[in-house]
Amino acid sequence: MSNPYAEIFRAPGAKGFAAAGFLARMPIAMAPIGIVAMLSQTHREYWLAGAVSAVYALANALISPQISRAVDRLGQSRVLLPTTAIAVAAFALLMLAANRSWPVWTLFASALSAALMPSFPAMVRARWSELFRDRLELNTAFAFESAADELVYIAGASLSVGLSVALFPEAGLLASTVLLALGTAAFVAQRSTEPRVRSGTEVSGGSAIWQRPVQIITLALVFVGATFATAEVSAVAITQHLGQPGAASFVIGVYAVGSFVVGLAVGALNLKMALQRQLAIALMVLAVTAWPLPFVNTVPMLALAVFVSGIAISPTFITAFGLIEQRVPAAMLTEGITWVMTGIGIGMALGSFVSGWVVDTHGPGHGFWVSVVASLLALLTVLIGQKTLADPRGRAFAGSNPQLAE
Numbered sequence: 290m291s292n293p294y295a296e297i298f299r300a301p302g303a304k305g306f307a308a309a310g311f312l313a314r315m316p317i318a319m320a321p322i323g324i325v326a327m328l329s330q331t332h333r334e335y336w337l338a339g340a341v342s343a344v345y346a347l348a349n350a351l352i353s354p355q356i357s358r359a360v361d362r363l364g365q366s367r368v369l370l371p372t373t374a375i376a377v378a379a380f381a382l383l384m385l386a387a388n389r390s391w392p393v394w395t396l397f398a399s400a401l402s403a404a405l406m407p408s409f410p411a412m413v414r415a416r417w418s419e420l421f422r423d424r425l426e427l428n429t430a431f432a433f434e435s436a437a438d439e440l441v442y443i444a445g446a447s448l449s450v451g452l453s454v455a456l457f458p459e460a461g462l463l464a465s466t467v468l469l470a471l472g473t474a475a476f477v478a479q480r481s482t483e484p485r486v487r488s489g490t491e492v493s494g495g496s497a498i499w500q501r502p503v504q505i506i507t508l509a510l511v512f513v514g515a516t517f518a519t520a521e522v523s524a525v526a527i528t529q530h531l532g533q534p535g536a537a538s539f540v541i542g543v544y545a546v547g548s549f550v551v552g553l554a555v556g557a558l559n560l561k562m563a564l565q566r567q568l569a570i571a572l573m574v575l576a577v578t579a580w581p582l583p584f585v586n587t588v589p590m591l592a593l594a595v596f597v598s599g600i601a602i603s604p605t606f607i608t609a610f611g612l613i614e615q616r617v618p619a620a621m622l623t624e625g626i627t628w629v630m631t632g633i634g635i636g637m638a639l640g641s642f643v644s645g646w647v648v649d650t651h652g653p654g655h656g657f658w659v660s661v662v663a664s665l666l667a668l669l670t671v672l673i674g675q676k677t678l679a680d681p682r683g684r685a686f687a688g689s690n691p692q693l694a695e
Contacts, residue, residue, distance in 0.1 A: 293429040300420050302482035309479065310413035311437055313472025316406060318445025319465035321346050324383070324400065326453035326461050331387045341383075341400050343638070348404035350634040356407050357627035358496060361620055364486045365412055366477045372405045373473040379403035380466040384459040406469065410438060411626040412476070418614050418622055419484040428611055432552055435606040439549040484623075497625040502616035505674035506609050507632035509572070512667035513605055514636020516579065516660045519644040520544050520595060523582070523656035527591055530653040536588045540595055547596040552603025564615065565678035568608040569671050575601035576664040582657035598660070612678055636663075 298304050321342045328338035360368045379402035386395040417430035449461035497503050524540040578598045585591045609629060617625040640659060648656040671678070 293426070294433060297417075297421070297426050297430050297433065302479055303417075303420065306413065306416050306476060306479050306482050307433070307437075309472050309475035310409050310416075311441070311472070312468050313476050314409040314413070314438075314441055315445050315468045315472070316465040317410070318442045319449040319461060319468070320380070320403070320406075322445075323449040323453065323462035323465050326450050327384070327387050327458045328396070330453065330458040331390070337393065337396075341396050344397055345400040345404055346634065346638065348401050349406060350631045350638075352404050353406070353408040353411075354496075354498070354624055354627045354631055356405065357411050358621075358624040360407070360412070360415075360623045362486065365415075365483050366480065369407055369412070369473055369477050372407050373469060376403050376406040377466055377470050379405070380462060380469075384462055384466075388459060407473075408627045408630050409472070409476070410434065410630055411623050414610060414614075414626050415484050415623045416482050420482065422614075427614065428607065431610050431614075432603070432607045434610070435552045435603045436549050438606070439545050439552065439603065442545060497617055497621040498628050500617055500621065500625065501674075501677045502612060503625050503628050505670060505677060506568075506612060507628050509568075509667045509670040509674075510605075510609060510629055510632040511636040511639070512663040512670065513572075513575070513602070514633035515640030515643070515663040516575065516598075516667075517602075517633075517637050517640065519640045519656060519659040519663065520598070523644060523648065523653065523660075524591065524595065526648045526653035526656055527585070528588060531586075531588060533588050536592075540588070540592050543592050544595045544599040547599030548602035551600040552607060563679065564608045564612045565671070565675055568605065568612065568678070569668070569675065571601045571604040571608060572664065572668040572671055575605065576661075576668045579657070579660045579664045582660055583654055585657075586654070616678065616680070 298307070324342040324345060325338045328334070328341060332338065356368060356372055379399050383396060383399035383403060385391070386399055414431065414434055417427060417434065421427040421430055445465075449465060452460035452464055453462075498507070520541065524544075528536045528540065575598070578594075578601065581594045582598060585594050610626060613625045613629060614622065640663065644656040644659040647659055
């Protein structure tokens, strides 16, 4: 039996853009925590560090779909180079402002400008879609990308914090910025695999967010993103409560490992079941496996419960992005993928806030109830949207753009 992952990398240029895209996406995990690690050391104020990081993350979540929309219309190379150049310069200014104790407003202004960093997970998935559109290999490629995202989140945050603590405050953010610059340059240089720009007749005037499948999947993944953040916040709170704070990183790592392993396995299977049903099943597993979490009371039980809870994450991502590729017009694909990524980010921000409040108000063990509720809402969203997700036309709201509804 052939290795499906070896098969997708036999495509000309696949290894090159996948490797470059992996480097370019490292700042997704490294930059937000790198800002916190830097400013908490240079300014000794955690509220400021968190506020600057939040401004960057929220602005990037709102701006990146617009950048991806421009990419769909103008091409990757024409958009990625200038936006990344601005982001790299802004990160450099942010580090200089922190090092030189410039006024606080310069920190926020630099972070806001750095938010022009493009969504490279969307860019890479768009290239895979160009290679394997309407072929089974695309499911394997999306599985690989979900596993790559997991590796980024596992390694990126730890690397960023470790460098800042071991070397100097700006080290983590500096490494993130260098990887962004080098990865983007290598990615854009590979023109042979760049998705073609659709002609004027193929490009509609509306945004991908008006496509009903994009709305349904984005909303569902807002709730899925909330389960991520809840796992992190609750794991830290529970391990501290049990007198083993050092175990938090292990527990969070186990959560990602469970998702990583199952995602690779699902990608190798190339299941024939309709993707909207696969998504519903993955979210059902997520909802069922979330129920034991509020009842754990030891670190080994916590690690086991979190590992089991993580097995549905990658399959959820694989099927969600596969549905976007199937149901969204090719001329809107990059923007559509980016909106889904934005949903995950917004969910993580909301999950952190809500679970933190629950932990402070009701105790460490109750934070996981946010995961239970969020996973049920994600499942309910997809179940209600099954008919729309099964519709190959990917209909839009008629009131938002009549051209799309025809």
